[in-house]
Amino acid sequence: MRFDEWITLVDDGYSTSAEFEVVQDHILDGIDAIRWPHGSDDFAINPTRKGNGVKPIKDAFITRLLQYGWEDEFDYFDAHYTFPRGDSLPFVVEWETGNISSSHRAINRMAKGMLEGRIAGGLLVLPTAALYPYLTDRIGNLRELRPYLELWSRWQGQPGFGYLGIASVEHDRLDHTVPTIAKGTDGRALL
Template identity: 35%
Template structure:
């Protein structure tokens, strides 16, 4: 996969340009999404472009998650304290890592969005809440660009459709990353839809880290 479009708010640019830990977090996210391939044995991500909305989305995230968790030690499903402690409703942040150097700690929250585009708005709002409550220091949203989403399940999140709303996060350290397939090829297998594509790899959850302490 390749990164095709990136938008950083002014605040995010500052962090990434001037701080090594934030720079590292950004680089890890980019390296992880770039590591995704299709078909499984391929060295690049080729998408079957023979039919609009022909491919499912579930396997798309697998290799990226694997690299974030296994290579870079990010954690999955970090609950927001604001929701947990105040007994409010709401689920965890998708992917999370604390970068430390001496006594410095930088917390980065990432949402990998392949759900319905409306779901990307919830992700934005969740990350906004995390920033507002000072539970993360940088927010990142990863999603397909339009050109790729055209061949995935109808109405999945895509960079271009969320773009008009980027300005809502002005003043906050927010990064939006749009990725695309490396190539389009009508001869590669379609990515299966439904549960067929579910991976069984056990995920590296924040909860488990906490409990094992």
Template identity: 40%
Template sequence: MKIPKIRVLSNSSEIFNNPIYIQAKKQVENAIQQVDWPLGTGTFSIYPESGKKKGEGNGVKPIKDNFIKDLEEQGWSPELSIISGLGKSDAVLKTQGKIVAVAEWETGNVSSSHRSLNKMAFAIQQQLIIAGFLIVPCRNLARYLTDRIGNYEELEPYFDFWFNSIASLSYPAVIVILGIEQDEDSLLVPRIPKGTDGLANN
């Protein structure tokens, strides 16, 4: 899988030189790049069919599961809550018993993407984490996934707002939005199952 777009929301030289952030960012990027479809091929190929109609297009859960699995192998913990009442994060990185980074792989609509970013920003404001990573499909991939899934381009108009929110804090921290894409379109690969059907739990 490719990462054609990355937006880093921070102007803190302290966070950019923080070895924990450097490690976390590298691990998240590596986990994304290891995501493939069909599984085991080493390449992420998407069946080019719109997901607007029922029973068409591709799901998201199987590729998210493999991303989380890769992070687990690198020491991250899945499905943990960092703030009471705001739900669980897909993956968290702990150092010396303290949560220092979270990663969210977007599977919902753009409102869900906003909630994820707001949760990260709030956790940073409360000095609970130093880094948050949102992984979201670029429009070129999103058009073949579940209808109305959030995408990078829809979030772009708000980047300056979140940047200013982070930059205004004295606490050194960062939010990173990573836009992901397929390596290729192919009519020769199966659709990615939606929900918990088929291979979704594999």
């Protein structure tokens, strides 16, 4: 899978830390490691409108992060990284598998986690406008979040906020011959 864009919404200097360099490297490698179909050299998506699920994509990403020592399921986030020396708060990542409302909740949970002193920062990963049409109907996506970026950026400088960002991902290529990615059974996945 191809990393498309990394947007920093709030940064109290965390992005210049050694900790951030570690989590960013892990996340970018996790995105790059996603392949479809399994065993291929890249991520090809069958361009069937609303025809592909998202949970298997997220699972491949989380599997790579776990290899780096991340842990899954923390405070309702998909994964978190706690630094070995133990004097830093965890960094969380959420891979969007729900609808656009879920994306807003993820950003708010990250903000709340920072304000409560439970996390150092977080990143939401979601599809680009180019990938969105081929995934589960109404999946959270960067195009629909763009109008809110300025609002969230106004949290910059607020006490307690460390780092908050969004990363977008996209397929490497379209291919009508690859199988569609299995869908889940909740929400709008089967529509």
